[in-house]
Amino acid sequence: MASxxxxxSKYLPTISLNKKKRVTYDPAxxxxxxxxxVEALYSVFNYDEKQLNEYQSKMMLDWKETSTNYTNTWIxxxxxxxxxxxxxxxFFNIHPLLTEDILSIGQRAKMDEVEDxxxxxxxxxxxxxxxxxxxxxxxxxxxxxxxxxxxxxxxxRDVFDPLRARLRNTNQRIRERGTDYxxxxxxDVIVDSYFGIIEKLYKKIEEIEEKxxxxxxxxxxxxxxxxxxxxxxMKQAIxxxxxxxxxxxxxxxxxxxxxxxxxxxxxxxxxxxxHDDCExxxxxxxxxxxxxxxxxxxxxxxxxxxxxxxxxxxxPATVIGGIFGMNFGRIPLLHDQRGFxxxxxxxxxxxxxxxxxxKRQKWL
Numbered sequence: 001m002a003s004x005x006x007x008x009s010k011y012l013p014t015i016s017l018n019k020k021k022r023v024t025y026d027p028a029x030x031x032x033x034x035x036x037x038v039e040a041l042y043s044v045f046n047y048d049e050k051q052l053n054e055y056q057s058k059m060m061l062d063w064k065e066t067s068t069n070y071t072n073t074w075i076x077x078x079x080x081x082x083x084x085x086x087x088x089x090x091f092f093n094i095h096p097l098l099t100e101d102i103l104s105i106g107q108r109a110k111m112d113e114v115e116d117x118x119x120x121x122x123x124x125x126x127x128x129x130x131x132x133x134x135x136x137x138x139x140x141x142x143x144x145x146x147x148x149x150x151x152x153x154x155x156x157r158d159v160f161d162p163l164r165a166r167l168r169n170t171n172q173r174i175r176e177r178g179t180d181y182x183x184x185x186x187x188d189v190i191v192d193s194y195f196g197i198i199e200k201l202y203k204k205i206e207e208i209e210e211k212x213x214x215x216x217x218x219x220x221x222x223x224x225x226x227x228x229x230x231x232x233x234m235k236q237a238i239x240x241x242x243x244x245x246x247x248x249x250x251x252x253x254x255x256x257x258x259x260x261x262x263x264x265x266x267x268x269x270x271x272x273x274x275h276d277d278c279e280x281x282x283x284x285x286x287x288x289x290x291x292x293x294x295x296x297x298x299x300x301x302x303x304x305x306x307x308x309x310x311x312x313x314x315x316p317a318t319v320i321g322g323i324f325g326m327n328f329g330r331i332p333l334l335h336d337q338r339g340f341x342x343x344x345x346x347x348x349x350x351x352x353x354x355x356x357x358x359k360r361q362k363w364l
Contacts, residue, residue, distance in 0.1 A: 039058075039079050039155050040058060040077065040078065040079035040080070040081050040084065040155060041056060041057075041058055041077075041078040041079060041155045042056065042057050042058070042059075042075060042076070042077055042078075043055075043056045043075075043076045043078070044056070044057075044073065044074070044075050044076075045073070045074040045076075045164075045167055046070035046072070046073050047070055047071070047072055047073075047074075047167060047175060048070050048071035048072065048175070049071075049170075049175050049176050050170070051070065052167065052168065052170075052175075053070065054167075054168070071146065071178075072146055072147070072148070072178065072179055072182065073146065073147045073148070074147075074148045074150070074167075074179075074182055075088070075147070075148070075149050075150070076149075076150045076151075076152070076158075076160070077149070077150070077151045077152065078152050078154065078155035078156075078158065079152070079153070079154065079155035080102070080103060080151055080152075080153060082103055085099065085102055085103060085151065086099055086103075088149065089102070089142075089149075092142075092144065092147060092149065093115075093117075094117060094119075094142055094149075095114040095115060095117065097112075097114065098112065098114055098117065098119050098142055101119070101121060101140065102121070102140040102142075102151050105138050105153060106138070107121060107138065108240045109121060109122040109123060109237070109238075109240035109241045109243070109244050110240065110243070110244060110247075111243070111244040111245075111247035111248060111251075113247075113251055113253055116144060116145075116255075117142055117143070117144050118142070118143055118180075118183070118248070118251065118253055118255050118256070119140070119141060119142040119143075120140075120141050120183075120187075120244050120247075120248075121138055121139065121140040121141070122138075122139055122187070122190060122240075122241050122244055123136045123137065123138060123139070123237040123238070123241075124136070124137045124138075124139045124152070124158065124159060124190055124193070125137075125193065125194060125197050125234065125237060125238075126157065126197070127196075127197050127200045127201075132204055132226070132227075132230070133226075133230055134197060134201075134230050134233055134234055134237075136233075136237055137152060137153050137154050137157075138152075138153060139151070139152055139158075139186075139190065141183055141186060141187075143179040143180070143182070143183050143255065144179065144255070145178070145179065145255060146178075146179065147179060148179045148182050148183060148186075150186060159189050159190060159193040160186070160189060162189060163185050163186065163189050166185070177257075177260065178255075178257065178260075179255070180255050180256050180257055180260050181257075181260050181263065183248075184260060184263045184264055184267065187245065187264075187267050188263070188266070188267050188270070191241065191267055191270045191271050191274065192270065194234075194238055194271075194274040195270075195273075195274060195277070197234065198234070198274060198277045198278065198281065201227070201230065201231060201234070201281055202281065204227060205227055205281065205284050205285060205288070208220060208223050208224060208227065208288060209284075209288055212288060212291060212292060212295070215295070220292055221289075221292055224285055224288055224289050224292060227285055228282070228285045228289075231278060231281045231282050231285060232282070234278055234281075235275065235278040235279070235282065238271060238274055238275055238278065239275055241271045242268065242271050242272060242275060245264055245267050245268045245271060246268060248264045249261060249264050249265065249268065309358065309363075312354060313351040313354060313355070314351075316346070316347060316350035316351060316354075317347040317350075317351070320343055320346055320347050321343075321347075324339075324343060
């Protein structure tokens with residue numbers, strides 16, 4: 001295996017054979033990851049226009065007792081425990097199919113309407129600066145007339161802090177609206193976070209372009225290939241989100257108030273823009289790869305040009321040396337004491353004349 005990875009040319013960098021493993025969803029597989037013990041954190045927001053009750057717990061509580069006196073309840077589960085997720089969903093009469101979707105990772109973003117509940121799942125995306133790669137985390141959202149449940153895989157990070165700050169402010173529109181507006185707000189925060197990731201990808205690609213323009217090409221093909229994989233993963237992750245948001249707009253469910261439809265249209269515009277930006281990133285990487293290969297070809301052509309010129313300059317000396325090396329009895333200047341110097345002078349003079357001609361023809 002090591003011999004296959006050896007460098008065959010100083011102009012072509014070594015490409016790693018290690019490929020990044022992508023999380024894929026297999027509905028036939030047993031979700032073993034959900035049976036393991038994970039750290040979970042439950043945050044609860046019970047609120048209406050005038051009051052707010054917020055608390056966090058690492059244990060599943062009796063949600064009924066904590067939300068009786070409030071119009072809306074938002075429960076966010078960070079870190080999924082299979083048994084507790086099933087109990088929460090059973091308490092809020094969530095269909096088992098939706099519960100199965102919540103516990104299954106790596107799915108394509110989608111929107112579902114089951115009985116009197118609306119649900120969706122989509123990726124939350126983060127950028128790992130250490131290995132310049134994107135990381136996906138599935139977020140599942142289910143809501144009814146007076147509650148919304150959101151489920152995340154990782155209990156250590158999310159993008160919902162701006163939304164939590166808005167809920168704590170009594171002058172915000174979100175405190176006056178229903179759970180459909182809260183769902184819009186969650187989607188809006190997630191989609192807006194995509195633009196931050198796209199901006200970081202842009203910066204990384206610009207760094208590669210600067211190196212390429214400085215002729216510092218060692219290892220750039222590997223970097224371009226790596227960034228192409230990340231951009232494609234980003235594009236594949238967010239492309240179905242457009243269908244998800246459009247599904248809410250097409251739904252005639254009474255949970256979506258007519259006055260809030262314009263907000264979902266705004267999210268649709270944002271995700272369309274993010275998808276177009278990913279297309280631009282993909283085109284930029286294709287152009288960089290073409291530029292890289294063109295630079296390699298130009299450099300190889302320059303090397304071949306130098307080799308060709310050197311061969312041409314040495315050709316007269318080779319011919320002259322070959323003539324005087326023939327085994328004939330009588331060769332001009334063979335026995336002349338000046339013959340050696342004349343032949344050497346011819347070997348030097350003819351290449352000099354050739355160089356002058358090449359320069360006039362702008363071949364050098």
